[in-house]
């Protein structure tokens with residue numbers, strides 16, 4: 132890494148730092164959402180990523196050149212140029228205090244454009260989409276950035292060749308680490324010169340080549356073909372030696388296999404077609420003509436004589452054969468339409484095939500085609516059409532009727548077509564654009580399609596959302612997502628996102644169907660308000676809206692806690708908003724990926740395995756009296772260390788019948804939640820337990836189980852019938868959702884199990900951030916951030932100022948909004964307010980404002 136940094140100019144490094152630290156907000160309806168790129172940093176927060184890079188940068192600072200050539204260690208402020216520039220850029224940003232926070236493992240795992248998974252479950256091993264597994268070598272962000280570095284253009288290569296060997300620090304210093312094996316500069320120069328000579332002679336041979344193809348076009352074509360070719364520079368030069376195909380009126384023909392008129396084809400390929408046909412040129416130019424193979428001709432003749440031609444997509448139709456040959460000679464200049472036509476003739480799972488098979492398929496259908504240059508263009512066309520709005524309809528036509536897709540969406544598919552792609556149908560819903568990314572998956576909007584629907588039967592009312600988590604045989608991730616499903620399916624509350632239906636697909640992914648919430652997230656709202664110092668909305672209104680929204684989160688959490696479930700990842704980004712009217716929203720809490728159970732008594736542990744916990748156990752909190760917003764000692768959670776206390780686990784019992792059914796379905800599992808009412812029976816831990824066989828309890832990776840001691844997190848989900856043989860080393864399960872929202876006790880060397888008090892702390896941070904427009908604790912350097920949280924010390928005066936800025940607040944009464952935030956942010960868990968106490972305080976605040984306003 133040090134070497135690489137030495138070779139990377141600081142300007143470039145600075146860009147990389149900016150790139151990796153970029154803040155990305157949810158784009159909601161307008162476009163697809165994406166998050167910052169992945170990084171090896173354990174903490175996973177964007178800030179952590181930056182700090183890690185900066186740390187690396189620091190170590191190498193002495194050898195990094197400043198933009199003006201000065202050495203970094205000469206800088207008076209002790210900062211490297213890259214770090215200084217980075218902090219300048221950070222300071223110049225308007226929203227420098229509020230950052231979007233990513234959960235522990237939330238590093239975007241997906242290409243923001245295609246939605247394709249980029250890294251494996253450990254987040255640092257690139258996933259090769261040709262089916263091969265990722266490299267076990269860690270890729271640092273700088274690795275990743277340098278991989279995407281621009282290659283030399285042909286002209287640059289020549290320039291390098293002309294100016295001679297590279298002198299460090301001069302014009303091409305950013306390319307000094309690029310070594311081109313077997314590249315002979317002088318040879319390239321002489322070939323280039325002979326190309327120029329050839330070019331001149333081409334232009335002078337007007338009888339062979341029409342005048343329209345002048346030198347300018349030739350150059351354009353040369354650069355086009357050289358940019359498309361994946362072959363070496365020498366090959367590009369060779370390509371340039373082949374004289375360009377002359378075209379009528381100097382225009383490139385736009386001809387797709389389906390659009391070549393029959394009268395242009397002729398029944399005999401030796402026939403001389405008319406000069407007006409674009410086919411003329413390739414046929415009269417032996418150097419370029421690649422004749423279709425005899426088999427193709429025979430088939431073509433059979434087709435022509437016996438019957439009407441098939442669809443243009445058939446590789447054996449006359450149109451296709453003629454176009455095939457045409458394409459084979461024209462591959463360097465195929466239009467997008469031509470490429471689309473080729474795509475239509477390829478199998479739908481073409482891009483899921485390994486390269487060698489793709490090559491074979493392409494050459495079978497288009498013998499002689501320059502697959503090297505066509506393949507990347509085909510892929511590009513495929514991806515862009517995949518992302519276009521019309522693609523879903525095109526996919527429908529390629530994959531059969533909506534009705535048949537609807538039916539097949541409930542059963543496993545044998546196709547290698549990626550089921551999480553746009554246009555795929557899952558649980559009777561067609562997947563649309565991406566509306567959110569998380570640590571483990573993506574969220575796509577989707578439309579319900581009905582059995583008897585035709586293509587136009589998609590209505591906006593039937594729009595829902597599907598959270599897709601692909602675990603790719605990683606048992607840890609699978610266990611985690613199934614635990615999420617299990618807990619989520621139990622939760623039914625108007626302030627919680629409902630799980631309508633779910634499906635486990637082929638041990639590869641889990642799909643969770645839910646409502647689509649269109650008003651963005653609390654993060655978006657607070658970002659629009661800005662910092663309290665410079666608030667975009669009146670501070671009194673800010674306090675009022677915050678108290679109202681906070682109260683709704685309290686309701687959601689109170690319900691969850693009553694179900695013995697801790698959310699574990701309360702933060703702005705996980706609070707979706709459904710707008711009712713101006714400044715009035717319904718908060719919908721989502722993301723139960725970090726949720727866990729707490730403090731169930733033995734009677735309630737029906738059908739669940741029990742393990743003894745060596746850790747602190749939180750007992751149920753009593754309901755506080757409604758009148759007092761301030762917690763008494765009684766209201767606070769009582770924590771006791773008890774060797775005999777027990778902790779509920781996700782151990783699940785086997786059920787042979789269910790397992791058989793599961794296996795009969797080819798490992799595809801469809802679960803149905805009972806919310807809303809017509810979605811079938813609810814999914815409980817009891818009936819989920821029937822899904823999985825118990826071949827023995829497994830301890831979650833990363834948590835060591837000492838002798839005579841049960842693991843605090845145990846699950847037998849790993850022992851599903853599916854093969855988990857591909858499972859690699861798995862990361863330890865962290866109980867921290869998002870570091871800036873993590874309660875201090877969770878940062879202890881041996882943290883207690885997640886308890887409601889952790890949710891209260893996270894709620895306190897959330898409300899604080901809404902009021903102040905900045906996080907409670909923020910630092911680029913993760914260990915420092917951890918230390919700040921652990922100490923739990925902060926200046927509460929600005930918070931008090933904001934809370935008391937409300938002119939409607941009774942002057943002599945307690946500022947219960949301020950008290951609620953302060954009470955949530957107490958380090959000592961036994962002193963920290965209960966959720967009910969916080970709720971009561973917020974309620975009192977809202978009521979007092981309402982009373983004042985109405986009087």
Ligand SMILES: Nc1ncnc2c1ncn2[C@@H]1O[C@H](COP(=O)(O)OP(=O)(O)OP(=O)(O)O)[C@@H](O)[C@H]1O
Nearest residue numbers: 237567568569570571572596646647648704722724
């Ligand atoms: N039903 C929905 N409607 C609209 N947007 C949604 C919906 N569900 C999720 N989102 C958006 O997608 C983002 C990611 O979803 P979610 O948090 O469930 O994924 P995740 O992988 O569990 O994320 P995390 O890394 O926070 O655990 C959310 O922050 C939210 O902005």
